[in-house]
Structure formats: structure tokens, C-alpha cells
Amino acid sequence: MSTQTVLRYNGSAERHFPRQNSLSEKSGPQPLKNIGNVADFTRPQKNKYTYEVVEGIAKWLQERTSIKPKIGIICGTGLGGLTDEITDKEEFPYTDIPLFPSSTVAGHAGKLVFGRLEDKEVICCSGRFHYYEGYNNYQVTLSIRVMKILGVTHLVMSNAAGGLPSDYNVGDIMILKDHINFIGMAGGSPLRGPNDERWGERFISTTHIYNKEMREQAKKAAEECGLGPYLKEGVYCMVGGPNFETVAECRMLKLLGGDAVGMSTVAESLVAAHSGITVFAFSLITNMCCMEYDDQSPPNHEEHLMIGKQRTALIQAWVRNLVGKIQLNQA
Numbered sequence: 001m002s003t004q005t006v007l008r009y010n011g012s013a014e015r016h017f018p019r020q021n022s023l024s025e026k027s028g029p030q031p032l033k034n035i036g037n038v039a040d041f042t043r044p045q046k047n048k049y050t051y052e053v054v055e056g057i058a059k060w061l062q063e064r065t066s067i068k069p070k071i072g073i074i075c076g077t078g079l080g081g082l083t084d085e086i087t088d089k090e091e092f093p094y095t096d097i098p099l100f101p102s103s104t105v106a107g108h109a110g111k112l113v114f115g116r117l118e119d120k121e122v123i124c125c126s127g128r129f130h131y132y133e134g135y136n137n138y139q140v141t142l143s144i145r146v147m148k149i150l151g152v153t154h155l156v157m158s159n160a161a162g163g164l165p166s167d168y169n170v171g172d173i174m175i176l177k178d179h180i181n182f183i184g185m186a187g188g189s190p191l192r193g194p195n196d197e198r199w200g201e202r203f204i205s206t207t208h209i210y211n212k213e214m215r216e217q218a219k220k221a222a223e224e225c226g227l228g229p230y231l232k233e234g235v236y237c238m239v240g241g242p243n244f245e246t247v248a249e250c251r252m253l254k255l256l257g258g259d260a261v262g263m264s265t266v267a268e269s270l271v272a273a274h275s276g277i278t279v280f281a282f283s284l285i286t287n288m289c290c291m292e293y294d295d296q297s298p299p300n301h302e303e304h305l306m307i308g309k310q311r312t313a314l315i316q317a318w319v320r321n322l323v324g325k326i327q328l329n330q331a
């Protein structure tokens with residue numbers, strides 16, 4: 001399009017849609033009415049979940065439960081059935097907990113469950129918060145910091161993910177050995193912003209973020225539960241979502257060394273590791289990523305929920321067995 005054409009078009013648009021209330025028609029900056037607190041727009045985003053606020057939330061929970069959890073569990077899409085294994089349950093819907101976000105995704109029940117698993121005191125998030133829901137990283141990782149104040153030392157997390165290598169199958173379980181944090185590498189780390197040393201150090205190493213001892217225990221537990229044939233270990237790629245990936249994106253993720261792709265977990269892992277919590281995470285492979293343009297089975301959320309249901313019993317038995325193996329003084 002030539003410059004001349006553009007100018008002609010602008011002229012005609014102006015004729016058809018005359019500007020109303022144009023700021024340029026009056027001199028000086030124009031006030032905007034009814035926009036709320038100006039500071040909300042003009043200052044860097046603050047983490048409103050300060051240490052003291054998180055302490056307040058934890059205290060609210062402590063006043064209502066006798067359970068003193070050392071193990072935290074976070075259930076991914078369709079994996080909320082894990083709470084069925086918990087005994088002596090005390091449940092708190094997220095909507096009842098002061099200052100807690102609420103779950104907006106199908107397959108995420110939206111409650112905190114305290115109780116016992118294999119005779120150990122646990123806290124389980126049945127439903128997590130995702131960046132794509134519109135939550136910021138402070139909201140996504142709030143439950144981890146609440147767990148820390150409550151005394152959690154070990155974290156077990158699950159998620160639904162798409163498989164990248166050709167030797168993965170739908171229904172496989174992939175233990176996270178490592179991750180690629182696409183949001184974090186682009187500046188969206190949950191540890192960005194002023195660092196409160198009460199949580200942890202400014203700069204942390206992530207070389208051993210997924211605890212080796214727990215991974216080995218999980219492999220042993222998988223053999224004992226009959227999950228061995230479905231077990232893989234690999235690299236989880238965290239993307240923002242909520243759209244699934246294009247063919248070119250899937251090919252890129254595979255080329256970069258990814259084994260599975262999903263929209264969660266990594267921010268929680270980082271915040272947990274930052275505060276010294278031992279982290280274990282696994283993905284249920286709910287679909288294979290589309291690596292070819294003529295692929296006729298693109299991923300969809302309903303299918304992920306269904307695969308979750310099919311694997312529920314096996315995964316529940318496995319996680320229970322793993323929790324039983326955790327030595328609570330192990331680092």
C-alpha cells in the first residue's frame with residue numbers, strides 16, 4: 001500500500017467515523033473519570049502476598065485444623081481423585097479461605113484438603129491456579145508459600161501434559177527430571193521482584209530442582225504398583241497457554257530437548273525450591289502433541305479429563321506408596 005493510499009483512507013475514515021471526545025481537541029492532559037486508584041496503574045506491580053499476609057492465611061487455617069502437614073500435594077487436571085486416598089479429612093473450599101484465589105478450570109475442584117496419607121500428615125490442593133487464567137505468579141504460587149509456613153518440607157505435584165517424543169503414549173506418566181521455563185526465561189519468573197530473605201535467597205540454583213532421591217523412590221513405587229510399564233522420566237516445557245501449541249511450536253519444543261509440554265507446575269517448583277522445600281513432580285501424558293500438519297487428533301481439555309479418570313486408580317496407589325516411602329528428615 002502506498003503512502004498516498006493510506007492518507008486517502010484516513011481521510012475517508014475520518015468522514016465516516018468523526019472523532020468524538022478526542023483528547024487532542026482540548027489542550028493539556030485530560031482527566032479520566034471513575035478509573036479507581038491511580039497508583040494501581042502507575043506503579044510496578046507489587047506482591048500483595050507479603051510474608052505477613054501469607055502467615056495470616058496459614059494461621060487462619062491452623063486455627064481450623066489439627067493436622068500439621070509435612071507433605072504437600074498439588075493435583076493437576078483431572079487428578080483431584082488423589083484426595084480420595086486421604087483419611088481424617090478436613091476440607092476448605094478456596095472460596096472460604098481469606099485472600100485465596102478461586103479455581104476457574106474444569107477438573108480443578110478448588111479446595112484445600114488436610115488429612116492423613118500412609119499415616120503421614122498431608123495437605124492437598126485439589127485444583128491449582130494457572131497463569132493463563134489471568135492470575136499473576138504470586139497468586140499461582142500462593143499455596144506453596146502457605147504450605148511452607150504450615151511446615152511442609154516435601155512437595156508432590158502432578159499435571160496433565162502433551163507428549164513430544166514418539167516413544168511416549170497417551171496414559172504414560174513422566175517423572176520430571178528437569179524443566180524449560182519459557183515464561184521464566186522471558187522474564188516471568190515467580191521469583192522476580194523484591195526478595196524477602198525469610199523465604200529464601202535472591203539467586204538460587206535450579207540444577208537439582210527435582211529431587212533425585214524422591215525420583216528414585218517414585219520409580220521403585222511404580223514397580224510395586226504395576227505402573228512401571230507406563231513410567232518415563234523427562235523434561236517438562238512450561239508454556240503460558242491457554243491455547244495448545246502449533247505444529248511448529250511442538251517441533252521446536254522437541255528440538256530443544258523437551259519431552260512433555262504443559263501450562264503449570266514450574267512456577268510452583270521454583271517457589272518451593274526457593275524456600276527449601278524438596279520437590280517431586282510428574283506429568284500424566286493426556287495427548288500426543290501434533291507434530292504434522294495432517295494430524296487429525298488435536299488436543300482437547302475434555303480428553304485430558306477422561307485420560308485422568310482412566311489413570312486415577314493407578315496414580316492414586318502410586319502416590320500413596322511414594323508418600324509412604326518419604327523420610328521426613330530427608331533433604
Ligand SMILES: O=P(O)(O)O[C@@H]1C[C@H](O)[C@@H](CO)O1
Nearest residue numbers: 076077159160263264301304
Ligand atoms: O493443571 P494442569 O497443568 O494439569 O493443567 C493442564 C494445562 C491446562 O490447564 C489443562 C489442559 O487440558 O491441563
Ligand code: HPA
Nearest residue numbers: 160161162261262263299
Ligand atoms: O498438549 C498440551 N499442551 C499444553 N498443555 C497441555 N496440557 C495437557 N496437554 C497439553
